[in-house]
Amino acid sequence: MGANVMENDKGHFVIGLHRSFKTGSFSDANISMFNLLTPHLKNTIEIQNRLHEHQQQCRAGYDAIDCLPFGIVFLDRNKRPIWHNRRAAEIISNGKSLNITSDKIYCEHAVESHKLSWLIDEALRQNQYQGGQMSLSSEAGNLTIFVVPLGLEHHQYSALADQAQAVIFLGDSISDSKVSTEILHMLYALTPAESRLVNGLCEGLTIKEMEKAFGLSGNTLRSQLKAIFRKTGTNRQAELVRRVMTGPAILLP
Template identity: 25%
Template sequence: MSSVMARLGDAVVDPTAWTDIMTSICEAAGATGAVLLQSDVRTPDVPRTASTEEMVQLYFAHNWHEQDSRASGVPRAMAGEVITDQDLLTPEQIRSDPMYNEVLYPFGFKWFAGIGFWADSAPWVLTLQRTGKEGHFETRETRLLAQLGPRLTETATLSTVVGRIALSSMTGILDRVRQPAVVLDRAGLVINRNEAADAGFDADIRIRDRRLIVRDRAAQARLDQVVDLIRAAPERAALPIEPILIRRTHKGPVVLRVLPVDGAARNVFLGARAMLVFANLTPRAMPEPGLIAQAFDLTPAEARLVALLAGGLSITDAAERLGIVRDTARNQLKSAFAKTGTHRQPELVNLVLRIA
């Protein structure tokens, strides 16, 4: 078991390592399968060994996680005790229990041991499953398994911290290029967002009670479908790639794209599942006039006008902002066209935005 505990550190930076680690724990403990379950929030996207795949699917599909008689032992497990079937149920209760008969027995499983641990403040249990031939867990075996609890707590808590740092880094990088982004967990709740997103939220698009809410009903329906998929789909299921168009009342439409969360940020304890990136949520930043003048050999006055146009103003509004008449602004614009080799205002703006 000591060699298995030494491998737990691998899961801190590589969440996909959990399956192999649990397989090794099974081999050391004489068990056939293992599943990681959060004690207070049960979801189907938990790490498990391949040997339990069909059983876990049935377990969640028919809501057995809401009526598992073994859940009564969770407080004892979180107190440091390794719980087993015989600790919680009598032999007669085990024989007659519907969950045992409909979920465990059909797949050859009969006996279990649960090792409680913490991921930050969240309670989790590593459950080991044995077949009838392998027999129940004896006291001497549970004493050995109890040594895993503190190491699992250390690994899970550190994994959660590393995941949060990774998420903050991801959204922070997008912040630097003024790209609004939020991150959803397995329940569809917002667990991270950057300043660019906060700056763009309003009555049309906002976060309420950790949920992303949009006024556009069609877009909200699409967003609800994404959340439903995140909640129900296996951990590695592909997310929808079609962007969601969100229409706003007094501003231009926003395009929302759903991107997967990978690496250390995608650990089971943090629960991050998707990053939502918004295009056109906030006004475009005006390019620096000095840079425009240098790039295209414009006069300072021409560069100031072009910068305002690239920032989204009309030529009339730009002239008013600069304190010049519209004809002067039009002449400066014509000169900018000639110097940049462009012929229309959108063409000029697109060219300038490439260096912004």
């Protein structure tokens, strides 16, 4: 006795029940019960497949967030951190005057910690709040903190909406301005020298400053810049920086 329970683009799911000759044939009651249970088995398999797809989507999403060059911390309705990406862990471990535990995220100094707590409270209220920003300074450098409501009330993944209510973005002004030379070459076929020039522009350097830093003449740098404009389809330095800093080239290796 058997049935083709499910058939889709991934294959077939077939179930079969067997008895020994000594046991004898299936009774009408056995067959009726099998026919009754088969649709439920199909529903169970469909639910399992959807859960698996959902898990894969979540895993892909977290992996993508881990590639971002800035820190991200998700908070629940009780201000507890429920997940943070790799960059956030690096920023916190590098001594940026910010700490994170299983219960809270806080600053080393009371005044700054109070302000961060207030920003989180405002984000959790979600009363048309667009987010708030603060900065921390330490020997390790400057850190920009931006807190915004997540707004997932109508998100298709209700489980995530039940947990994550606010998100904190952590930006390191120094490390976040660096661009992957390898990706620049892959995307735009830039030479190492051209990639170094793009890196300088993204870090806020002028052509004059790069003349001294790179030991090259202004004419050489301007010639490289023209080649970069041509390869990236841009016409101005500001446009070039915006394209690079908002595209995949900014992702960390």
